[in-house]
Amino acid sequence: MPKGKIYRILGLLIDINEKNFNWYDACSICNNKVYYNVGQVICYKCHKNDVQIIQGVALTITIKDSSGSMRLILFNKQIEYLLRSTISEVKEWIEPVNEGSKLKEKCQLSLYNAYVFTKFLQVRILLYYPTKSIL
Numbered sequence: 850m851p852k853g854k855i856y857r858i859l860g861l862l863i864d865i866n867e868k869n870f871n872w873y874d875a876c877s878i879c880n881n882k883v884y885y886n887v888g889q890v891i892c893y894k895c896h897k898n899d900v901q902i903i904q905g906v907a908l909t910i911t912i913k914d915s916s917g918s919m920r921l922i923l924f925n926k927q928i929e930y931l932l933r934s935t936i937s938e939v940k941e942w943i944e945p946v947n948e949g950s951k952l953k954e955k956c957q958l959s960l961y962n963a964y965v966f967t968k969f970l971q972v973r974i975l976l977y978y979p980t981k982s983i984l
């Protein structure tokens with residue numbers, strides 16, 4: 850894919866890597882990962898120090914279309930959309946005491962549905978929305 854273009858892909862969601870949620874501290878303004886330096890919380894995207902922190906999370910999924918399959922990384926809002934749940938609910942479900950059964954159930958509901966994924970520069974998915982289930 851050449852850079853600088855937006856691509857829309859209609860893909861079937863074939864895998865959610867539910868064992869590998871990647872949790873991190875994120876900037877409350879832009880949702881990017883923050884860094885710590887000498888007691889300060891820095892967001893390099895906003896060019897600000899001491900930003901408010903929110904819970905950030907990333908999740909890898911695999912989609913498939915007629916030309917092949919592709920792995921994508923989803924972030925907070927997209928994960929909430931996909932699992933029809935809040936990030937705090939997801940966090941609770943992956944606690945060892947809950948054995949991930951609720952999470953598994955939620956993932957099953959999303960699997961094998963078709964979504965339109967919008968990608969920019971192969972880096973970030975900007976938005977997606979469901980079309981219809983093909984099963």
Ligand SMILES: [Zn+2]
Pocket residue numbers: 876877878879880881892893894895896900
């Ligand atoms: Zn920021």
